[in-house]
Amino acid sequence: AQTVTQSQPEMSVQEAETVTLSCTYDTSESNYYLFWYKQPPSRQMILVIRQEAYKQQNATENRFSVNFQKAAKSFSLKISDSQLGDTAMYFCAVSYTGANSKLTFGKGITLSVRP
């Protein structure tokens, strides 16, 4: 079984500043994938970034980057130069390799970007 914990329910950041969202997970598998999804008020689920557990290098996608600490089972998301459009709920998720590969989500964190 896999679990994902997002212990911060809410965060707030000033526009143009940097914010880090925390996530820890637990899995018995050695090979798995980690994701951050964004859910704006419209409630779509939008993939922000993904990380393959066997890769040491942290994934980056424009203003979004992760700090993946495999031994600590930690997968935090850093948003640089925060924009008002980043205001959303952010979910951390994990999936195994293999055919089914369902996503297991954390409870999410509400991020508010202040003008």
Added chain:
Amino acid sequence: EPEVTQTPSHQVTQMGQEVILRCVPISNHLYFYWYRQILGQKVEFLVSFYNNEISEKSEIFDDQFSVERPDGSNFTLKIRSTKLEDSAMYFCASRQWAGGDQPQHFGDGTRLSIL
């Protein structure tokens, strides 16, 4: 960019009635999923579907739920006798092939309200 489409966007149904939620996955995708998000809670896996059969289902996916791919393009979730606690956002997702690194693409969701 191809999208997963879900209809309707909002469904209001009387308790005890049957409801069918519809999804059109991305055309070359082979793996299909339904997830549920009760308001204010995390996204939960319901069921995965591949090669015209259920691959995996969660404890939530009991006998009142069923899925079908009736015509090679649509992917439906049927709830036979709805309960108040079925009120939630239901997301369909699809993935091109096996492999956990393949991201799941989500539809915009169907908001189901049971009265």
